[in-house]
Amino acid sequence: MSDTSEASSSSAQREVELTWRLAARRALHAPGLLPATTFILLLLVWEASCRLFEIPTFVLPAPSRILGGFDSIAVTRWVDHVWATLRVALIGYIASIAIALPIAVLLARSEIMSRAIYPILVVVQSTPVVAVAPIIIVALGSGDLPRVVITCLITFFPLVVSTTTGLMATPPELIELSRSLRAPVIREITQIRFPYAVPYIFSALRISVTLAVIGAVVAEFVAAEKGIGYFIQFSTSMFQVQQAWAGLVVLVLLSLILFQIVTLAQRIWFPWSLPKERT
C-alpha cells in the first residue's frame, strides 16, 4: 500500500460517492416506497379538489370527511360489523377450497369426469351471483348459511380451474417415474401433482380471498342486519355518505389484509413456489 495520499483520498471520495448513489437507488427501489408516495399524492389531490371545487359530499366526500365518518359509530360496533363480514367470507372461502380441491383432482384425473362436470361449472360461473343471491336467501332463510353459500359460489370457479390446470402441469416424466415405481395413485397426487400445482393454487387463493369478501358483501346487500355491506347500504339509505365511504375503506383494507395474508403464507410455507425475483 504505497499509494500517494492524494490518490487514495480521491479514490475514497469516489467510493463514498458510489455508496451514496447505490443507497439512493436502493431507497428508490425499496418495497412500498413508490406506491406509498403515489397514494399520498393521490389523497392530497383528492382533498384539494374537493375543497377547491366544492364538490358536494354525496358526490365525493373529501378524505378528511371520510375520516370523520369513522366516528359516527362506536369502535365496538365497527368490530361487530367487520367480524360479521369476515366470518362469512372466511367460512365460505374455506368451504370453497374444501370442495374445489377434490373436484379439481377429479377433473385432472379423468377425461370423462372432466367432460361431464366442466360444462356444469361453466354454467354456474356464468350465472351472475348477484342475481342468484336473493333466490338463495329465500331458499335457505336468514342466518349465515345462505351467505356462506353465496360466498362459496363466487370463489369456487377460479379455484377449480386454476388447481386443475396446476395438477395437469406436472412434467409427464415425473408421472412416468411414478408409474414405473408402481406407486399408489394417491401418492402421485399428494407427492407430485399437488406440490406442482402449488403456484397455481396460490394464485387462485389470492383472487378468491378478495372474491370471498365481495360474496359476503353481496349477501349482506340482499338480507342482513350486520356486516360492512349492510352498514354501507344502511348509511346510504340515511344519506350518511361519508359514513358509507368509511365502510368502503374498511372493506378495502379487509380485502388487502386477507390478500397479504395469503401471499405471506405462500412466502413462508412454499418459498420455492414463488416466481424468481427480478433483479
Add this chain to the structure above:
Amino acid sequence: MASGVAAIRFSGVGQVFATGAGTLEALCGVETSIARHEFVAVLGPSGCGKSTLLRLVAGLLRPTRGAVEVFGLKVTEPRDDIGIVFQKPTLLPWANVEDNIVFPLRHKMGRVGAQDRERARALLAKVGLAGFEERLPAELSGGMQQRVGIGRALLMNPDILLMDEPFSALDALTREDMGFELLRIWEAQPKTVLFITHSISEAVLLADRVLVMSERPGRVIEDLAIEIDRPRGIDTSNEKMMHDYVGHLRSLLLKRAA
C-alpha cells in the same frame, strides 16, 4: 451372458399408436437383444421411436405386436430393477438434493429410513455431489441437476439403466465430462445400459454396441460393435478407430436422411 439369458430382448416388436388423425406406426419389426452389463447406444432420426423403445422396456407401454423380455420374462408392467434417466432432470423443485435422490423410495414405500439416507449420501458422493445435500435444484447447474437425476435412477440399485438423451440439454464440455462420469460409474458397478442419443460421437465413445434405427416406423438397420479398448477417456476421442466408427455411422445416417 453367464446365465445365457439376455438382459433385454425385443422380438418382432411393433408399436402402433391411435392418434386423432388415425393410427401412427412408430415401431415395426424391432429385433435385437442386449446382454447383461452391456452398454448399448441407440441412434436414429427424430421421431423414429427411440423413446417408445425405452418405454416398452420400462413397462410403461405394451407392444402392439411381438414381445419385450427382460431377463427372460415378458414385460407386462414396470419392474423394480430398472432405473430411468430422462432428457430433462425433472427434479422436484421443492425438495433438496438428498430428498430428490431418495424420492423413489418415499414415493414407492411411503417412508424413508436412516439407512436409505445413508445410501443416498453415498450415491451423491458417487455422482460427484457430496456436500450439496441441502441444496435446492434451482441452485444447481444443468449438469449437476442431471447428476441428481442419475443418482435418483441408481437409488434402487437397478440392473438396467434406461437413459433417454440424458445429456442433450448440457453444453458440449459438461456433456463430455458427464459421459466419462457415467462410464466410471458403470465400470465400478456394471449395469445394462440402454442409452438413447442424437450424438454419434457420444454413442461411439460410450457404448459397446451402437444400434441405428430407420426413420418411422423404426426398426434396427445397423448393429455396430464398438471395439475400442476400455477404460475410455479423453484420449479416446482422438483415436483413429473412433473416427472410423463415427464416419461410418454418419454416412449411414446422412444417406438415409437424404
